Amino acid sequence: MYHLLKGLHEYLTRKEEFSVIILGLDGAGKTTLLENIKTLYNDTPGLSPDKIAPTVGQNTGKITLPSTILQFWDLGGQRGIRSIWHRYYEDCHAVVFVIDAEDRERLGEGWEVFDSVLSAPQILGVPLLLLANKQDSPQSLSVEEIRNNYEDWYRNKQESSRRRYVEEDDHLDRRRERIASLDVMGISALEGTGVRAAVDWLFIRVQNSRRRDDKSNGP
Ligand SMILES: Nc1nc2c(ncn2[C@@H]2O[C@H](COP(=O)(O)OP(=O)(O)OP(=O)(O)O)[C@@H](O)[C@H]2O)c(=O)[nH]1
Numbered sequence: 001m002y003h004l005l006k007g008l009h010e011y012l013t014r015k016e017e018f019s020v021i022i023l024g025l026d027g028a029g030k031t032t033l034l035e036n037i038k039t040l041y042n043d044t045p046g047l048s049p050d051k052i053a054p055t056v057g058q059n060t061g062k063i064t065l066p067s068t069i070l071q072f073w074d075l076g077g078q079r080g081i082r083s084i085w086h087r088y089y090e091d092c093h094a095v096v097f098v099i100d101a102e103d104r105e106r107l108g109e110g111w112e113v114f115d116s117v118l119s120a121p122q123i124l125g126v127p128l129l130l131l132a133n134k135q136d137s138p139q140s141l142s143v144e145e146i147r148n149n150y151e152d153w154y155r156n157k158q159e160s161s162r163r164r165y166v167e168e169d170d171h172l173d174r175r176r177e178r179i180a181s182l183d184v185m186g187i188s189a190l191e192g193t194g195v196r197a198a199v200d201w202l203f204i205r206v207q208n209s210r211r212r213d214d215k216s217n218g219p
C-alpha cells in the first residue's frame, strides 16, 4: 500500500524536464541572461555580471517551475565555438537567440548566424525566441527596430542571392513561416527587465513543443 501511494504521489508531483539552448554572438549577453535567470528563480543567486567571463564551451543552469524543470545550456558564441552548437540541436526543446541590440556594427554578423540557426533542419519544429538584449542602453534598437532590421537584412539577402532558386520549396516555405511567426522580445539581461516574460514564453511553448513526447535530459 505504501509503495502504491508513494508511486501515486511521485506520479502526481513529477516534473517534466525540458532543455533550452541559448545561442548568439560572443558578447550578446547570453551568460548574463542565464545568471540573471538563476538569480530570479533559484535560492542560490547566479554570478554577478562583473564575475562573468567569455564562455569557452558551455554553462548550464536549471530552474523549477510548476510541474516543469527548464534546463538551460548557454553556449559560447565566439566564432570557433559556434561549430559545436549543432550537437545540441537534436535534443533541445526550445532555442533562445540573443542579439546585442546596442551593437549596430555587428547586427549583420548576428543575422548571418541567426539565419543559419533559424534554418537548421534539426530545429525547424522547435520554438525559437529572439531576444533583443541590452534594452537598458539608450543606444539600443527597440524590439520593433530589431525585427525590421532583420527583415530588411533577410530581404536584401534574398535579392542578392540565388539561393532561393536552389533551395527546396518545402524548406523555404517552413523558413518563411518561421520568420512570419517569429517572436521577438526585449530584455536587459543586466537589469533583469523582461527576463520573467521570456521565461514565461519558454514555459508555455515547451509544453507544446513537437519534441514533448521525445524528451531527454539534454545533449
Ligand atoms: N548594458 C548591458 N550590457 C550587458 C547586458 N547583458 C550583457 N551585457 C554586457 O555584455 C558583455 C558580454 O556579456 P556576456 O554575458 O559575457 O556575453 P555572452 O553572450 O555570454 O558572450 P560569450 O560567452 O563570449 O558568447 C558583458 O560586459 C556584459 O556585462 C545588458 O542587458 N545590458
Ligand SMILES: [Mg+2]
Binding pocket: 030, 031, 032, 053, 054, 055, 074, 075, 076, 077
Ligand atoms: Mg557567455
